[in-house]
Amino acid sequence: MKNKTKLYGKVLAEVILDGKIEDKKIVNNFVKILIDSGQEREAKEILDLAEDIVLAKQGKRKIVFETARHVTPNQRKTLESFVEKGDIVKEKINPELIAGIKIIIDNSRQFDASMQGKLQRIL
Amino acid sequence: MTNEFLSQFGIDWKLFLSQLVNFFLILIILKLFVYKPVLKIIKERNKKIKEGLDKAEEAGVRLKEIDNIGKGRLKQAELDSIKIIKDTENRAKTLEHELQKKSEEKQDLMQKELQERYKKQQEEMHSIVFKNAVELVRKTIVATVELKPEAIDDALIKKAVANMKDEK
Numbered sequence: 192m193k194n195k196t197k198l199y200g201k202v203l204a205e206v207i208l209d210g211k212i213e214d215k216k217i218v219n220n221f222v223k224i225l226i227d228s229g230q231e232r233e234a235k236e237i238l239d240l241a242e243d244i245v246l247a248k249q250g251k252r253k254i255v256f257e258t259a260r261h262v263t264p265n266q267r268k269t270l271e272s273f274v275e276k277g278d279i280v281k282e283k284i285n286p287e288l289i290a291g292i293k294i295i296i297d298n299s300r301q302f303d304a305s306m307q308g309k310l311q312r313i314l
Numbered sequence: 315m316t317n318e319f320l321s322q323f324g325i326d327w328k329l330f331l332s333q334l335v336n337f338f339l340i341l342i343i344l345k346l347f348v349y350k351p352v353l354k355i356i357k358e359r360n361k362k363i364k365e366g367l368d369k370a371e372e373a374g375v376r377l378k379e380i381d382n383i384g385k386g387r388l389k390q391a392e393l394d395s396i397k398i399i400k401d402t403e404n405r406a407k408t409l410e411h412e413l414q415k416k417s418e419e420k421q422d423l424m425q426k427e428l429q430e431r432y433k434k435q436q437e438e439m440h441s442i443v444f445k446n447a448v449e450l451v452r453k454t455i456v457a458t459v460e461l462k463p464e465a466i467d468d469a470l471i472k473k474a475v476a477n478m479k480d481e482k
Contacts, residue, residue, distance in 0.1 A: 258467065258471075260463065260467070263467075266464075266467060269471055270471065272479075273479060289459055290463060290470060291466070291471070291474070292467070292470060302477060302481075304470045304471070306455055306459060310455060
């Protein structure tokens, strides 16, 4: 099942990068294939994978800012100084972090500057 | 002459003769009807007495033999009982030794179990104390953060961004 998910993600990314087919048609076909193969539940995973592949091919980064609460305008400004043009930025609220931030780049690199992380490292 | 001589002594030879005949007659009768049966009875009695004496002697011999056998058996029984007592003592000693060994082993086992249980309890206690301590620290940090959450977030975000930029 995992291999099938990876394969679907790869194929979807290739179709998107190819650009020969309309976006709407790609989405329709993708949904149809998922329903036919009974993989609706893996849709998010496949899309994330395809997104990672597409961004990597385009030389762009996917950055997730995970914070304990909504960021203030000042904090956003600080974060934007790190973001480059073309980067896909996502924000996630996780109160478990207590304070601080966790920055995840391309689902592969992670910098944990949260209070939860510090606490875990101490204990 | 003879008659005269006998007459001088007052003996009537006719009377004497008849008395002599009477005497022999009585002697014969006594011999036939008294002496012989009495003799027979005496002989039989003697025989019985002899048999009785023989039997008594035989009984004495046998009694002696039995006494000897009894003594022998008594001695053997004594030896056997001494042997049994010694064997019993040895077995008792062996049993005592085994029981002592088992008791010691059981004691060791119990001691080990107790030690393990004590160690486990200590570990559990340690774990509980540690969890409580962690929770306490966490609550303290949360309470501290809640005093100035933005300032702390600011500091941590600035540090994170600076580090990420350095890494680039």
